[in-house]
Amino acid sequence: MAACHIKKNLAVLRQFPRVALNNIRDLPEAFKPEHRKGRGRGSGRGKTSGRGHKGQGQRNTKPRLGFEGGNTPFYLQVPKHGFKNVHKEIYSPLNLNRLQFFVDSGRINPKEPITMYHLWRSGAIGGRIKDGVTLLGGGTTWFQAKLDIEVSRASKTAIKAIERQGGKITCAHYNTLGLRLLLKPEKFEGRRIPRRARPNTKLMEYYTNVENRGYLADPDELEKARQQTYKLENEVD
Amino acid sequence: MAVAIKICRSPAGRASAKGIYSSVKRFIHTENITYEIKPERLQQIEKSPSGWVPPDTEKPDLPFFIKRSKYNNLPVYTDFKSGGTRHITIIRRITGDLKALDNCLKHHLGNDVITQINELTSQVKIRGLYKDEVVTLLKQLGY
Numbered sequence: 388m389a390a391c392h393i394k395k396n397l398a399v400l401r402q403f404p405r406v407a408l409n410n411i412r413d414l415p416e417a418f419k420p421e422h423r424k425g426r427g428r429g430s431g432r433g434k435t436s437g438r439g440h441k442g443q444g445q446r447n448t449k450p451r452l453g454f455e456g457g458n459t460p461f462y463l464q465v466p467k468h469g470f471k472n473v474h475k476e477i478y479s480p481l482n483l484n485r486l487q488f489f490v491d492s493g494r495i496n497p498k499e500p501i502t503m504y505h506l507w508r509s510g511a512i513g514g515r516i517k518d519g520v521t522l523l524g525g526g527t528t529w530f531q532a533k534l535d536i537e538v539s540r541a542s543k544t545a546i547k548a549i550e551r552q553g554g555k556i557t558c559a560h561y562n563t564l565g566l567r568l569l570l571k572p573e574k575f576e577g578r579r580i581p582r583r584a585r586p587n588t589k590l591m592e593y594y595t596n597v598e599n600r601g602y603l604a605d606p607d608e609l610e611k612a613r614q615q616t617y618k619l620e621n622e623v624d
Numbered sequence: 625m626a627v628a629i630k631i632c633r634s635p636a637g638r639a640s641a642k643g644i645y646s647s648v649k650r651f652i653h654t655e656n657i658t659y660e661i662k663p664e665r666l667q668q669i670e671k672s673p674s675g676w677v678p679p680d681t682e683k684p685d686l687p688f689f690i691k692r693s694k695y696n697n698l699p700v701y702t703d704f705k706s707g708g709t710r711h712i713t714i715i716r717r718i719t720g721d722l723k724a725l726d727n728c729l730k731h732h733l734g735n736d737v738i739t740q741i742n743e744l745t746s747q748v749k750i751r752g753l754y755k756d757e758v759v760t761l762l763k764q765l766g767y
Contacts, residue, residue: 407744488674492696510695531673 476518478539483548484526485511490534500535503561504569516570519561524548537602540593546600550613551620557609559602560586560594659686659728661764669763680766686728688720690767698767700758713750713758722748732761 404410424436438445453460489495494509503520506512512520519539527548534554541549541558549556561569562584568575575581586594586603594601597608662680669677679692693699699716718725722741725748730737738751750758 405741405743407742409744484674488676491672491674491676494695529673 478519478521479512479514479516480523481506481512481520481538482523482525483530483545486522486534487526487530487532490532497532497534500537502537502569503539503566504572506538507570516566518563519566522549522556541600543598547616547620550616553617555613556600557602558594558600560584560590659684659765662766665764665766675763677763682766684766686765687724688718688722690715690725690762691717691719692767693717698759698762700755700762702753702755711751711753713752713754715748715750715758716746718746718748722746729758729761733757 422432422437423430424432427433435445443449450456453462455461486495489509489511490497495501495505495511503512503516506520507516522536522538522541522545524542524544524547527544530548531552532554533552534549534556536549536554537557537559539558539561541556546556564581565583568581585591591603593599595603597604597612600609600612665677665680669675676697678696683689690699701714701716703712703714704710705712715725722743726739726741729739729748729750733750733754737754740749740751741747742749
């Protein structure tokens with residue numbers, strides 16, 4: 388008979404809606420009252436306020452992190468190692484499968500030429516574009532969109548896949564100011580629009596090469612190369 | 625009994641015993657639901673290279689509905705709790721009968737799958753990573 392009231396309560400509980408965050412709360416005994424320090428002998432935490440006598444514990448004079456009591460610390464014993472290139476160019480990767488998904492779901496319009504502005508605005512590239520975008524060949528086999536696209540760099544497989552569909556791809560150089568003008572044109576309203584910078588000597592090799600579909604390469608040769616890959620890729624299929 | 629009523633602050637808790645029964649009725653569900661997948665829908669999914677398809681023009685004839693997200697994707701997400709060791713699949717934006725969706729998922733993924741229903745936030749959580757399976761099923765059903 389002792390468990391009778393428990394049974395009754397459980398039976399009632401079963402009829403209620405599920406226990407959720409809006410209908411539960413803490414028991415009143417769930418929290419301990421805080422210790423009030425330095426409020427006289429009677430409280431048990433008077434005089435030294437539970438900090439003991441003298442020294443580090445009382446004065447909060449803990450030495451800095453890594454200090455070994457006067458020994459030469461570990462972080463000074465070990466010689467420096469490694470190097471981080473501050474001037475390294477970081478290109479945001481974009482794979483073809485993601486591009487295809489954005490075309491399918493109507494977030495990128497394949498009928499108009501696509502620049503990095505469109506990619507960034509549609510959300511195909513999340514976050515900040517630092518130096519540009521590289522197009523990579525993930526999902527090459529089922530890529531079916533016909534695009535006119537301009538990015539900073541592209542892999543060979545990506546170039547092949549885009550030109551197989553009769554599309555057009557160019558790799559163009561944008562310096563920091565140029566990229567800002569491309570991505571945020573509203574910032575330049577009412578101001579003199581800066582001229583586009585040429586790539587430096589090191590990058591010039593890349594952007595004058597036909598194989599990379601560089602924007603400074605000979606346009607006739609570029610067109611020839613495009614048609615050649617289109618023919619070759621479609622023959623194999 | 626008084627304790628139990630205190631715990632529940634919903635209108636059902638304040639009502640009399642008869643009132644409780646009437647408000648609880650909406651959580652009682654039919655066990656067996658039948659659903660069929662249209663061959664036209666399967667064709668439509670196959671045609672799309674990336675697998676993305678818009679929701680079906682006709683609303684599926686099922687007791688629950690799932691609204692698409694802002695960017696027109698199905699609101700099925702994965703979550704990693706407890707330092708990345710506990711894997712959860714979450715289905716959001718559900719209206720209607722959550723239990724029916726739960727039964728539907730169990731029928732598709734297997735009965736030993738552990739699910740949790742939250743009526744307050746109208747979400748269904750599954751233990752384990754089943755995002756791909758759930759998305760393909762919901763797509764085929766026409767959501």
